[in-house]
Amino acid sequence: MSKRLNGKTAIITGAASGIGLACAQRFAAEGANVVLADVDDARGKAATREIVGHGFNAQYLHTDVSQRQDLASLIEGTVRHFGQLDILISNAGIAKTIPFLEISDEEFERTLAVNLNSAFIGGQLAARQMVAQGGGGVIINMSSVNALLAIPGLVAYAVSKGGINQLTKVMALELAPHRIRVNAIGPGTILTELARSAVMENEAARKKVLSRTPMGRGGEPSEIASVALFLASEDSSYITGQTIYPDGGRLMLNYTVPVDTP
Numbered sequence: 001m002s003k004r005l006n007g008k009t010a011i012i013t014g015a016a017s018g019i020g021l022a023c024a025q026r027f028a029a030e031g032a033n034v035v036l037a038d039v040d041d042a043r044g045k046a047a048t049r050e051i052v053g054h055g056f057n058a059q060y061l062h063t064d065v066s067q068r069q070d071l072a073s074l075i076e077g078t079v080r081h082f083g084q085l086d087i088l089i090s091n092a093g094i095a096k097t098i099p100f101l102e103i104s105d106e107e108f109e110r111t112l113a114v115n116l117n118s119a120f121i122g123g124q125l126a127a128r129q130m131v132a133q134g135g136g137g138v139i140i141n142m143s144s145v146n147a148l149l150a151i152p153g154l155v156a157y158a159v160s161k162g163g164i165n166q167l168t169k170v171m172a173l174e175l176a177p178h179r180i181r182v183n184a185i186g187p188g189t190i191l192t193e194l195a196r197s198a199v200m201e202n203e204a205a206r207k208k209v210l211s212r213t214p215m216g217r218g219g220e221p222s223e224i225a226s227v228a229l230f231l232a233s234e235d236s237s238y239i240t241g242q243t244i245y246p247d248g249g250r251l252m253l254n255y256t257v258p259v260d261t262p
């Protein structure tokens with residue numbers, strides 16, 4: 001069977017764990033040269049070694065996405081190593097719960113720098129590279145259902161994800177003439193290591209989340225990677241400027257649904 005990303009080079013930020021790691025593994029298995037970018041060097045390097053161990057092409061590049069210089073080095077390093085850049089997934093993100101009345105300017109700005117400014121700067125640098133190569137490419141920004149919904153204590157996170165959706169639309173409009181498609185993914189609750197322990201192993205938290213999840217379960221990181229693969233591949237060749245929500249039905253739900261006891 002032909003692989004869907006054969007010969008493509010993809011950068012994935014925040015790829016040392018969770019959703020980013022699942023995307024890196026899936027893209028590599030589909031034939032892409034994958035660059036894993038993260039600040040967690042130990043996990044990032046171990047994940048890269050594992051992907052290479054399966055016979056796929058991958059490289060780890062230390063990148064703090066809140067730093068323009070790091071993002072510039074990431075793009076340069078990718079092109080130096082693999083010769084081109086075809087796909088960027090701006091996925092790295094942080095979420096810290098702090099009450100609105102208490103959050104400091106620094107904490108607010110830090111979340112925006114990591115979650116939103118990084119997608120603007122990384123997207124701009126990646127698109128410039130794609131245009132210089134002659135055009136064509138895919139950019140995927142990681143949003144959240146919190147771009148549209150809100151949770152108390154998550155003001156900076158919600159603002160950053162709302163911004164991601166609008167950033168995605170404007171980038172899509174301006175980059176369409178260069179044959180660069182830009183879309184976003186807005187996951188619901190996805191069972192990364194953190195969510196699995198913080199939400200699913202705590203009965204009160206589990207009930208709260210599942211009462212807002214018609215499909216009755218959290219999503220797997222691999223289910224987000226599948227959407228990313230669709231958006232990165234020719235299967236979505238006429239889709240740009242969209243945010244797709246793999247959320248188990250949360251966004252359509254008003255009120256709550258009953259939760260089974262485990």
Ligand SMILES: NC(=O)c1ccc[n+]([C@@H]2O[C@H](COP(=O)([O-])OP(=O)(O)OC[C@H]3O[C@@H](n4cnc5c(N)ncnc54)[C@H](O)[C@@H]3O)[C@@H](O)[C@H]2O)c1
Pocket residue numbers: 013014015016017018019020037038039040063064065066091092093094095114142143144145186187188189190191192193194195
């Ligand atoms: N897990 C969920 O339920 C969920 C739901 C909606 C959206 N998302 C979004 O998906 C993305 C990935 O989240 P996840 O759940 O996999 O989280 P995660 O914490 O498992 O992974 C995030 C990765 O980003 C890295 N990172 C953090 N700050 C960084 C920085 N400054 N520079 C580079 N890398 C950095 C971390 O080291 C980590 O490897 C985030 O944008 C998050 O907002 C997650």
